[in-house]
Amino acid sequence: MNKKEIAEIKKQFTPQNCALTRLCACYVDGEKNKKSEMKEAFLSQSEEECFKYFEIFRKSLSGTVGKNLVNLEFPLDAELEGGQQEFLLKLRDSKLKDDVLLEKFYDKIIETYEYGENYLILLVHGIYDVPGKSSDNEEMFDASDEVYEYLLCTICPVNLSKAGLSYDAESNRFGSRVRDWLVELPMAGFLFPAFQDRSTDLHSMLYYSKNAEELKDDFVEGMFGCGTPLTAADQKDTFNAMIEETLGEECDYEAVRNIHEKLYEMAEEKKDEPEPLVLSRAEVKHLFAGSGVEAEKMEEIEERYEESAGAHTEFLASNVMNTRKFEIKAPDVVVQVNPERSDLVETRIIDGRQCLVIPVDDRVEVNGISVRTIGSSGRKSEGEE
Incomplete structure (x- = not known):
């Protein structure tokens, strides 16, 4: 129903x-x-x-x-x-x-x-x-x-x-x-x-x-x-584990973001329909293919799917993705982004370290207090003469 x-x-x-x-x-x-x-x-x-x-x-x-x-x-x-x-x-x-x-x-x-x-x-x-x-x-x-x-x-x-x-x-x-x-x-x-x-x-x-x-x-x-x-939490854990195991060493930020964006697009296309978006084995393969997962990895999906969830298990998209936020967690930092704008967060190597980079304009709040960004304070930003 x-x-x-x-x-x-x-x-x-x-x-x-x-x-x-x-x-x-x-x-x-x-x-x-x-x-x-x-x-x-x-x-x-x-x-x-x-x-x-x-x-x-x-x-x-x-x-x-x-x-x-x-x-x-x-x-x-x-x-x-x-x-x-x-x-x-x-x-x-x-x-x-x-x-x-x-x-x-x-x-x-x-x-x-x-x-x-x-x-x-x-x-x-x-x-x-x-x-x-x-x-x-x-x-x-x-x-x-x-x-x-x-x-x-x-x-x-x-x-x-x-x-x-x-x-x-x-x-x-x-x-x-x-x-x-x-x-x-x-x-x-x-x-x-x-x-x-x-x-x-x-x-x-x-x-x-x-x-x-x-x-x-x-x-x-x-x-x-x-x-x-599977309960909603178990569906999410199983789906996440399947992504990690399928991508292996290639399970980086960009790959996961691409999967999230593709899944968000699929959910948006179905949002006005009475039936929720359900991900069967075929839909999961379509999701991975549309997210740019390499062809050799695609061959592992069916095996991983059956091992992780069972051949006939289906996932509700609403159980495996958060439509309200795109969240990035590190041990001491949590970053939440509008799911439609996950492209705002990038990864870069700065001084030999991998960093998350988020561009900001002059509208920034810290603990509810509006603060001025480097560009709006009159100080020179990186790269300015």
């Missing part, structure tokens, strides 16, 4: 567009015991409660695709009879009215999700009558030919509110505040099935993790039968 498809589903979690039919919940303590369960029609909640649930559901579809939001594809064995995808499909088709399936679902989460404190499992069933679109991309609500039926699950921590003082209007005095167990925003969740090309995709799903660097591989494998992709 891309950000446009995710945004379309998020719009359903409002009073005007709500298409949620049933809400189920299971409260689990730190010892993995079920403390309380609930099964109700969603619209039987009070208006205030609905708003709170909407906030939780929208949060589970928030973040960055490829970081907090990860598309998972079911392997073939998960779709066979008795597999995880087949179980989720039965649960969806039951519209959450089968108590046996619900208990099995809760048990599976409790078994596979490691969290040593109290949490709440929220599960909702929804039916979205997908509106058709006209030639000018306007929605036509009376021309729907697709119904998207789905499950959305969130796992929310439940913590005791902080101690404090509060005002009691009846006694007209301040006293100790009553401490309650509060349901916080989700730390994990999933949408099944995926909503791809404005249609149902039974072969994939969307997974949410509040912590993008902790996707909980065991939970994803046990609950869904899917493998987790």
Whole structure:
């Protein structure tokens, strides 16, 4: 799912567009015991409660695709009879009215999700009558030919509110505040099935993790039968290592800058498209070739790619490059440059030492203080007579 498809589903979690039919919940303590369960029609909640649930559901579809939001594809064995995808499909088709399936679902989460404190499992069933679109991309609500039926699950921590003082209007005095167990925003969740090309995709799903660097591989494998992709940080580390190993002795400043500039150009070309820039093995070879990497080095890329990442791994460009800054680090110095102007920094040999050279005009600040450059101070700069 891309950000446009995710945004379309998020719009359903409002009073005007709500298409949620049933809400189920299971409260689990730190010892993995079920403390309380609930099964109700969603619209039987009070208006205030609905708003709170909407906030939780929208949060589970928030973040960055490829970081907090990860598309998972079911392997073939998960779709066979008795597999995880087949179980989720039965649960969806039951519209959450089968108590046996619900208990099995809760048990599976409790078994596979490691969290040593109290949490709440929220599960909702929804039916979205997908509106058709006209030639000018306007929605036509009376021309729907697709119904998207789905499950959305969130796992929310439940913590005791902080101690404090509060005002009691009846006694007209301040006293100790009553401490309650509060349901916080989700730390994990999933949408099944995926909503791809404005249609149902039974072969994939969307997974949410509040912590993008902790996707909980065991939970994803046990609950869904899917493998987790590399985290954003792991993608960056793997991609950087691949560049270093491929270029070897030729991994100098100019070579890395060329790769950055080419990758930035590729990202700019895709910035207005709903699909993010994804780098497969073929795109990485294209990136290196367009960056001036020598032909003999290009022959090593496929081998390095498979060794470092695996033959079928893909990198999100947003995970391996920083679109906000071009950064150069030395042990005691950090230089940050606008990524569009990485050409401002050059390398030169001065007095036998390799140096970074950055041209400056008369607009220079040091610790927020405007200072005069050599040229503007009236003193002669290097090379002036």
